[in-house]
Amino acid sequence: MRILVLLPSQPFPAYNGQTHRLALVTRSLAERHQVSLACFVEPLQSQEMSDADRARFFDVRLVKRTAGSGSFGGSVMRRLSAEPADVHEFRSEEMARHLAELVAASEPELVLLGDPALVGCVEFLGRKPLAIDYVCESMLQFERMGALAGPIERQLWTLRRAKYARFLRRIEPLVDVAFLNSAEDLVSLAMVWPRSKLMHVANGLNLDDYPVGLATPVPDRLLYPGSVAYPPNRDAVAWFGTEVMPLVRNAHPDAELRVTGMKPDDGSAPEFPGIVYTGRVQDVRVEIASAWATVVPLRLGAGGARFKVIESMALGTPVIGTAIGVEGLELADGQDYLAAEAPADLAAACVRLLTDGDLRHRVGVAGRRRMEMDYSWGKLSRRIEHRLMDLLHGPAAVAV
Numbered sequence: 001m002r003i004l005v006l007l008p009s010q011p012f013p014a015y016n017g018q019t020h021r022l023a024l025v026t027r028s029l030a031e032r033h034q035v036s037l038a039c040f041v042e043p044l045q046s047q048e049m050s051d052a053d054r055a056r057f058f059d060v061r062l063v064k065r066t067a068g069s070g071s072f073g074g075s076v077m078r079r080l081s082a083e084p085a086d087v088h089e090f091r092s093e094e095m096a097r098h099l100a101e102l103v104a105a106s107e108p109e110l111v112l113l114g115d116p117a118l119v120g121c122v123e124f125l126g127r128k129p130l131a132i133d134y135v136c137e138s139m140l141q142f143e144r145m146g147a148l149a150g151p152i153e154r155q156l157w158t159l160r161r162a163k164y165a166r167f168l169r170r171i172e173p174l175v176d177v178a179f180l181n182s183a184e185d186l187v188s189l190a191m192v193w194p195r196s197k198l199m200h201v202a203n204g205l206n207l208d209d210y211p212v213g214l215a216t217p218v219p220d221r222l223l224y225p226g227s228v229a230y231p232p233n234r235d236a237v238a239w240f241g242t243e244v245m246p247l248v249r250n251a252h253p254d255a256e257l258r259v260t261g262m263k264p265d266d267g268s269a270p271e272f273p274g275i276v277y278t279g280r281v282q283d284v285r286v287e288i289a290s291a292w293a294t295v296v297p298l299r300l301g302a303g304g305a306r307f308k309v310i311e312s313m314a315l316g317t318p319v320i321g322t323a324i325g326v327e328g329l330e331l332a333d334g335q336d337y338l339a340a341e342a343p344a345d346l347a348a349a350c351v352r353l354l355t356d357g358d359l360r361h362r363v364g365v366a367g368r369r370r371m372e373m374d375y376s377w378g379k380l381s382r383r384i385e386h387r388l389m390d391l392l393h394g395p396a397a398v399a400v
Contacts, residue, residue: 001033001389002058004108006099006122008090008115010039010046010062012053015280016227016261018135020307021181021203022114025133028381029112029388030056036106038098040065040090058106061098065089084138084164086117095121110391116178119171129391132178133384138164140188144300144324145231168192176391179384182306182328201384202328203310204377210314212368215289220255220354222248223291223317225284225308227261228269228277232300236325240297240346241272247347249274252354257295260287285315292360293318293353296325297346310375313337313367318360320349329375336370337363 005026011019029035038061041047047062054060066089081088099121102108110129111122116138122130139161146157172193179201180186186200228234237259248255256274263269263277281287288294294312296319306328312319319326319337326337333339338353340346353360 001029001392002106002109003029003033003035003112003388004099004102004106004110004122004125005029005035005037005112006114006118007037007039008086008118009065010041010049012049015045016230017203017307018114021135022133024204024206024377024381025112025384027056028377029385032385034058034106036102036108037061038063038095038102040092040095059102061095061102063092063095063098066092082163082166084117084167086115087120087167090115090117090121092121096124100124110388112388116168116171116175119174129176129388130174131388131391132175134178134180134185134189137180137185137188139168139191140185141232141300143188148235148300165192172197177387179387184327199383199387201380202375203306204375204380205307205310205314205371206377207314207371210285210311210371212316212364213289214315215286217292217317218290219292220252221291222255222257222350222354223260223287223294223312224257224296225260225288225294225311227263227280228259229262229264232298233261234268234270235300236296236298237275238270239299239343240295241270241275243343244297244346244350245272245274247344248350248354251351255350255354258287258291260284285311288312288317289315291317293320293350295319295346295350296321298322298325298327300324309337310371313375314371316364316368318353318363319367320346320353322346331370332366335363335366337367 007022009019011023014020014023026035026037035057036059037057041062041064049060113132116132142157142161146154149157169192177197177199179199180189181203183200186198189198224237226233228237245257256276258276258278260278260281262280288311294317296309309319309321309326309329320340321337322341331337338349340349
C-alpha cells in the first residue's frame with residue numbers, strides 16, 4: 001500500500017501515550033508499505049527527527065503547530081466557531097504545501113490521520129479511503145472532566161462536548177474507519193458514528209524492547225509515569241497525594257511517589273510529602289523497572305493510551321489501578337494487577353505490594369505473561385494493517 005499519514009504531533013521520540021501509539025502504528029505500517037509522513041510539531045517539541053526514523057519513510061515533512069491567535073478577538077471567534085479549537089490550530093498553508101508535494105511524489109492510495117481535527121487538511125485529496133487512529137476520544141474525555149467539575153464548569157464541559165459531537169457528525173461521511181484503543185472510547189464514538197466504521201485495537205508493545213530485570217527495584221518506591229501538565233494526570237497525582245499517600249506513609253514512612261514527565265513551572269503541580277518529580281527522563285523504562293509498583297489512580301480522561309500500565313506490566317513492575325486507570329485493557333484483578341477505587345483501598349494495595357515481596361513477584365510475572373499473550377504489538381498491528389488493506393478493495397470513500 002501507498003499511505004499518506006498525517007499526525008497531530010511528531011512521535012519520534014514518543015513522549016506521551018498518544019505519540020507512543022502513533023509511533024507504533026506508523027513504524028509497523030512502514031515496515032511493509034510505502035508511508036509518506038507529515039507531522040505537526042508541538043510548540044515546545046523539537047523539530048528534529050533522527051536519520052534512522054526518517055529512513056523508515058518515503059518522505060517526512062514537519063510543520064510547527066500554531067497555538068492560535070492570542071488576541072481577545074481571536075479567542076472569541078474560536079469559541080463562537082462551529083468547529084473545535086484544534087481544527088483552527090491545524091489550519092496551515094505551510095502544511096498544505098507539504099501535503100500537496102507528498103501527494104504528487106508518492107501518489108497515496110489511502111490516508112491515515114492521527115486525529116479527527118485533521119480531516120480539513122486533506123480536503124483537496126478527493127476520493128481517497130480515509131482512516132483515523134483516534135487516541136483519547138474527546139466526547140468521553142469532556143464528559144468525565146465535567147463529572148468532577150463544579151456546577152458552572154460542568155456546564156462548560158457539557159457545551160464543549162456537544163460542540164465536538166456536532167463536529168464529529170459533520171465529518172463522519174468523510175471517514176471510512178476509525179481505530180480506537182479502548183472499548184469505552186468506541187462506545188462513546190458510536191453515539192455519533194455508525195458502529196460498522198469503528199474498530200477496537202488495543203495498545204501493545206514490541207516486547208523485545210522491554211526486558212525484565214532492566215533495573216534493580218528500589219524499596220518503597222512507587223511510580224506514576226505521566227506529566228502533570230495533562231489535567232487527568234494532575235488530578236490523579238493530586239488525589240493520590242491528598243487521600244492515599246498519607247495512609248501509605250503511615251505504614252511505610254519512607255515511601256515515595258516518583259512522577260515522570262514535564263513538571264509545569266506555573267505552580268499547578270501537586271506538592272505533598274513523599275513526591276519526587278523527575279522531569280522528562282532519557283529512558284522511562286529504567287524509572288519503571290526501578291519501582292516496586294506503578295500506581296495509576298486515574299479518575300478522568302477518555303479510554304486513552306494507558307502506556308504507563310502496559311510498559312509497567314511488560315517490565316514486570318506490579319500495577320495498582322482504578323478502573324479508568326486500566327481502561328482499554330482486559331486484566332484480571334489480583335492476578336495481572338491490583339484493582340482499587342477508594343483511597344483506603346488504594347492505600348491498602350500499595351502497602352501490600354510494598355510489604356509482600358512474594359506478591360510483588362507474582363503480580364509482576366503475571367503482568368508480563370498477560371502482555372506476551374494479548375498485547376504484543378506485532379499481533380495487534382496486523383489488525384490495523386488488514387483493515388486498511390480491506391479499504392482498498394471496497395468502494396471508494398466519499399469525497400473529502
